Amino acid sequence: AQRVTQPEKLLSVFKGAPVELKCNYSYSGSPELFWYVQYSRQRLQLLLRHISRESIKGFTADLNKGETSFHLKKPFAQEEDSAMYYCALSGNSGGSNYKLTFGKGTLLTVNP
Amino acid sequence: DTAVSQTPKYLVTQMGNDKSIKCEQNLGHDTMYWYKQDSKKFLKIMFSYNNKELIINETVPNRFSPKSPDKAHLNLHINSLELGDSAVYFCASSQEHGLAGGFRFSYEQYFGPGTRLTVT
Numbered sequence: 001a002q003r004v005t006q007p008e009k010l011l012s013v014f015k016g017a018p019v020e021l022k023c024n025y026s027y028s029g030s031p032e033l034f035w036y037v038q039y040s041r042q043r044l045q046l047l048l049r050h051i052s053r054e055s056i057k058g059f060t061a062d063l064n065k066g067e068t069s070f071h072l073k074k075p076f077a078q079e080e081d082s083a084m085y086y087c088a089l090s091g092n093s094g095g096s097n098y099k100l101t102f103g104k105g106t107l108l109t110v111n112p
Numbered sequence: 113d114t115a116v117s118q119t120p121k122y123l124v125t126q127m128g129n130d131k132s133i134k135c136e137q138n139l140g141h142d143t144m145y146w147y148k149q150d151s152k153k154f155l156k157i158m159f160s161y162n163n164k165e166l167i168i169n170e171t172v173p174n175r176f177s178p179k180s181p182d183k184a185h186l187n188l189h190i191n192s193l194e195l196g197d198s199a200v201y202f203c204a205s206s207q208e209h210g211l212a213g214g215f216r217f218s219y220e221q222y223f224g225p226g227t228r229l230t231v232t
Binding site: 030032034043044045046049051067078086090091097100101102104105109 | 116120121145152153154155156157160167168170199203215216218220221222223224225226
């Protein structure tokens with residue numbers, strides 16, 4: 001079975017402060033991990049994926065297989081970062097078809 | 113020039129009714145999905161179609177029946193609606209997986225705006 005855990009339902013920081021959204025996963029195979037974001041009144045969209053190893057809007061995420069984590073980080077949060085963030089894992093749970101399993105999401109609020 | 117569109121955006125109906133939600137994508141993708149987002153914002157896959165063929169069917173009641181008339185459309189029909197069906201339903205699409213260096217990878221999924229279904 002594949003599982004994604006986001007322990008924080010809500011996260012509130014001040015503008016300019018560092019932010020880290022935690023994500024842990026459980027998967028027996030080689031994981032493929034993503035962060036999706038949903039801004040207010042917008043559709044869910046991909047923020048970044050671990051195989052790209054790139055920084056998007058100042059966010060980075062490193063896959064740590066030892067700790068089975070894929071935490072999302074940004075050194076200086078901006079108000080426009082306020083959104084719902086979902087960590088997701090693509091896996092096949094031993095079968096032939098792959099599916100995206102989402103964590104329960106973390107609502108990030110960046111205060112002025 | 114919307115990539116993934118859903119209709120209707122809002123749907124309010126009574127228990128026991130039958131309703132449909134339509135989804136269309138103009139991205140040329142082979143794979144389409146239906147997700148359900150509950151009141152706690154938990155997002156869970158329901159169905160996945162690849163080239164009009166059902167490939168993922170999670171433990172969803174058989175009152176839910178997806179239909180894919182062609183690769184660009186994936187509709188969701190719900191029979192005998194129940195209160196617990198109230199949720200936001202998202203359609204999504206993506207290219208089929210890719211291969212690089214012998215490793216399989218997944219493409220980005222593009223989501224529709226969602227359909228908020230309220231069953232009274």
